Every structure is written in C-alpha cells, then in structure tokens.
Amino acid sequence: MKNTVTIKQLPDSMKPYEKCEQYGVSALSDVELLSAIIRSGTINVKSTDVIADILQSNEGAGLMNLHTMSLKELQEFNGIGRVKAIQLKCVAELTKRMARQTKNVGECFDHPLIVAEYYMEHMRNLDRENLVVVMLDSKSRRKSDVTVSVGSVNSSVASTREIFCQALxxxxxxxxxxxxxxxxxxxxxxxxxxVTQKVKEAGELICIPMVDHIIIGDNNYYSMKEAGYL
Incomplete structure (x- = not known):
C-alpha cells in the first residue's frame, strides 16, 4: 500500500514550493514540478504518486506521456479529473511552444536538417497529418509558417491553391x-x-519555388530535396 503522506505533511525543505524558493526551480524533479502545478491528490493518493504513475506508464516514457496521452487517458489515473487533466495538457502545449520560440523568426533555413530540427518536437507527436507551409525570404530566412491542412491518421488534403494564397x-x-x-x-x-510534383509545378508558374518538401517522423525526417525529387 502506498504511503498517503500529502505534500502539506512534508517538511518545508521537501515541499515543491519551498524547495523551489530555496534552491531554484531546476532543483525540482519532474514529479515535483508537476505536483506543484496540480497541487493535491486525493484522500488516498498523494499528488506525487499520481504524477509518478503517469510518468512511468507507457514503459516509462516520462514527460512525453503528457504530449501523447489524451484528456480521457489522463483522467483514467486515480486523482486526475477533468481540470487536472486539462492543466497537464496545457503544460505540455506550453513546453512545445516555448521550444519553438527559442528559434527566432529570421533563422536561415538553407538545409533540410535545420528545418527538420526546428519543427521536430512540435510535429512528431501529432496524431493527425498536418500540412505546414514555411514562408522564406530571398535569403532563405524564415518569415512565418501556416498550417494549411489537418487530415486523418495517414493522410492530409493538400490544396495547392491554399498553399500559394498563404505564400502570396x-x-x-x-x-x-x-x-x-x-x-x-x-x-x-x-x-x-x-503532391510534391504538383506543388513544385505550381510554384514554378507563379515564381514562388518550393525548395523542399520535408516529412517529419518520430525523430527522423525525409527530404525530397536530398532524395533528388527537387
């Protein structure tokens, strides 16, 4: 049977908030960080045990579980209701957005690896195919990006018209x-x-060339340019 000591019953030096103030946020473990957010567990289960169970699931996938689990799956854990599940998903989304914002607009996208690394964390755990257009200037610097299509598990509907409307x-x-x-x-x-060939031809007609079409997998990518299709 699990120890049911709550965070409130811990010595001050072991409580997430006090530990953060005294030693800095980097001193907190993953479990402590998330416990500080959801704050409390249930009568029978303390918050640290709830978080530990989540992080240890899926063969110990850790924090990645927050990205890959649905709200419904999170709520299957004892002590995680609707509000706490939403809080955890919001934390996961914030980490993705923060990771992307560490890369500034204006970064030179002159190599497929640079582009793949920039978008990998954001795109590799999406459960539907997303089609993204990255806008570049004359020096291949990133101006912005737009998601033009969200499809099914194994396909996305690519509209050449929408792609180039956004580019223009x-x-x-x-x-x-x-x-x-x-x-x-x-x-x-x-x-x-x-799709690669169709968009390439359309881009040539309106003088907005597509310089690459990159497919993002789970920590791997495929570049049509590197493969010789562009």
Whole structure:
C-alpha cells in the first residue's frame, strides 16, 4: 500500500514550493514540478504518486506521456479529473511552444536538417497529418509558417491553391512544405510524391519555388530535396 503522506505533511525543505524558493526551480524533479502545478491528490493518493504513475506508464516514457496521452487517458489515473487533466495538457502545449520560440523568426533555413530540427518536437507527436507551409525570404530566412491542412491518421488534403494564397499573403519569395507521419515513419507515400510534383509545378508558374518538401517522423525526417525529387 502506498504511503498517503500529502505534500502539506512534508517538511518545508521537501515541499515543491519551498524547495523551489530555496534552491531554484531546476532543483525540482519532474514529479515535483508537476505536483506543484496540480497541487493535491486525493484522500488516498498523494499528488506525487499520481504524477509518478503517469510518468512511468507507457514503459516509462516520462514527460512525453503528457504530449501523447489524451484528456480521457489522463483522467483514467486515480486523482486526475477533468481540470487536472486539462492543466497537464496545457503544460505540455506550453513546453512545445516555448521550444519553438527559442528559434527566432529570421533563422536561415538553407538545409533540410535545420528545418527538420526546428519543427521536430512540435510535429512528431501529432496524431493527425498536418500540412505546414514555411514562408522564406530571398535569403532563405524564415518569415512565418501556416498550417494549411489537418487530415486523418495517414493522410492530409493538400490544396495547392491554399498553399500559394498563404505564400502570396505573406510575401514569401520561396516556400518549404512540411507534413508529419503519425506512424513515426517518414518514408514518402505515392501521394506524397504526387503532391510534391504538383506543388513544385505550381510554384514554378507563379515564381514562388518550393525548395523542399520535408516529412517529419518520430525523430527522423525525409527530404525530397536530398532524395533528388527537387
């Protein structure tokens, strides 16, 4: 049977808030950080045990569970209700957005690896295919990006018209197309190759070339440029 001592019953030096104040937030473990957010567990289960159970699930996937688990799955843990599940998902989303914002607008996207690394954490855990257009200036510096399509588990509907409407609206000189494969395998499908060719031809007609089409998998990527399709 688990120890039911609550955070309130811990010595001050072991409480997340007090420990943070005394030693800095970096001194807190993953469990302590999340416990400080959800604050309390239940009568029979303390918050640290609830968080530990979440982090240890899926073969100890740790914090990645917050990204991959749905609200419903989180609520299956004893002590996690609707509000706490939403809080945890909000924390997960904040970490993704913060990771992306460490990269500034204006970064030079002149190599597929740079682009893949920039978008990897944001896109590799998405459960639907997302098609993203990255807008570049004349020096291949990133201006912005737009998600133009969200599809099913294994496909996204690519509208060439929407892609270039967004590019023209942004004043892009060239574009990079990205989409993710929820399966984790970045190998291109026949549809991916067809879309690449279709968008390439359309871009050439209106003088906004597509310089790459990158597929994001789970810590792997596929570049149409590197593969010789562009």
């Amino acid at each position: 609206k942004c004043g892009a000189v060239r574009i990079i197309l990205l989409h993710n494969h929820p399966s984790g395998d970045s190998s291109p499908s026949k549809e991916d190759l067809y």
